[in-house]
Amino acid sequence: MMWTALQLSRVQFAFTVSFHIIFPSFTIGLAAWLVVIEAFHLVTGKPVYRRLFDFWLKIFAVTFGLGVVSGIVLAFEFGMNWSRLSEMTGPIQGPLLTYESFTAFALEASFFGVLIFGRNRSSRAAYFFSAVMVALGTTFSAFWIMVNNSWMQAPVGYAVENGIFIPTDWRKIIFSPVVWVRFPC
Amino acid sequence: MGAVPMLTIGVLAFLACAFVAALVMHLDLMNRWLERPYLMIFPLIGAVSAYGLLKRTKQRNDLAPFRCAALIFIAALGTLACSFWPFMIPSALTVEQAASPAASLNFMFWGAGLFVMPLTLVYTAVVYRLFRGKVVEMDYE
Numbered sequence A: 001m002m003w004t005a006l007q008l009s010r011v012q013f014a015f016t017v018s019f020h021i022i023f024p025s026f027t028i029g030l031a032a033w034l035v036v037i038e039a040f041h042l043v044t045g046k047p048v049y050r051r052l053f054d055f056w057l058k059i060f061a062v063t064f065g066l067g068v069v070s071g072i073v074l075a076f077e078f079g080m081n082w083s084r085l086s087e088m089t090g091p092i093q094g095p096l097l098t099y100e101s102f103t104a105f106a107l108e109a110s111f112f113g114v115l116i117f118g119r120n121r122s123s124r125a126a127y128f129f130s131a132v133m134v135a136l137g138t139t140f141s142a143f144w145i146m147v148n149n150s151w152m153q154a155p156v157g158y159a160v161e162n163g164i165f166i167p168t169d170w171r172k173i174i175f176s177p178v179v180w181v182r183f184p185c
Numbered sequence B: 001m002g003a004v005p006m007l008t009i010g011v012l013a014f015l016a017c018a019f020v021a022a023l024v025m026h027l028d029l030m031n032r033w034l035e036r037p038y039l040m041i042f043p044l045i046g047a048v049s050a051y052g053l054l055k056r057t058k059q060r061n062d063l064a065p066f067r068c069a070a071l072i073f074i075a076a077l078g079t080l081a082c083s084f085w086p087f088m089i090p091s092a093l094t095v096e097q098a099a100s101p102a103a104s105l106n107f108m109f110w111g112a113g114l115f116v117m118p119l120t121l122v123y124t125a126v127v128y129r130l131f132r133g134k135v136v137e138m139d140y141e
Helices: A005-044 A047-080 A083-117 A124-153 A170-174 A177-182 B004-025 B027-035 B037-058 B063-084 B102-130
Strands: A158-161 A164-167 B087-089
Touching: A005 A047, A005 A124, A047 A083, A083 A124, A083 A164, A083 B102, A124 A170, A124 A177, A164 B102, B004 B027, B004 B037, B004 B063, B027 B037, B027 B063, B037 B063
Parallel strands: none
Antiparallel strands: A158 A164
């Protein structure tokens, strides 16, 4: 049997996206869990929370790293395996992914550095704040990806001009009912 | 300090090779540099920073070599940008052709560009400040 480029692309994407999603879905929960442990540590001052935090932080660090590198592969596939889709829907998917990296990834990555190396350099409040920002970043990240994927499942707020999807109503795209059924759950 | 002069020369040699190779591969680029000699300011900045880098390293100055090295790369990227402007992909796709429609650019400008970007710069600066200074001794606990 001869594999077509389309089939190979699908197999590659199915494998890489299935491998990738393990890590972000883990870090989204884990980031919030780190905030909870650090809050308990702040309030009670019990050293056991510090030990718990440091234990989960190392796991978070490795998982975060794996999420980033396995995610970059997907970004390349959007451009190469699915170049026609990107060309047609880029005006809508592009800005949504831009918002993902701007509001979520930058926030997560910057404050993640503080969590890993900044314990002795920052106040306890600033350290806690960093943990909250990392959790917020992972959640925003999930949000924008959900908006993008929901638009792919149920496109709204667009017009097709010369075979290109042009956004006509960003509010409809972001506040699509599909997003708000899928994201909070 | 021993490695710095050799590494600098290596980087400069690589950049010079890339520049010459680009000129040979795209002959129209050559015209651009001949027509607008003031563009030479970028390679010139690079050369001056390279000189500064070597000199300041010899003086065992801590901060200046870092700044010079950063300037070399800014100059190199500036040279690249003004060599190919307005093309994103040389002689195939200009910046204007590659850009999204206005509705997408507007959406990015009014949100990400005007609000998120400055905020990102601020917290990045704060985190950089937190980790300022040289690493004296590594400690991973």
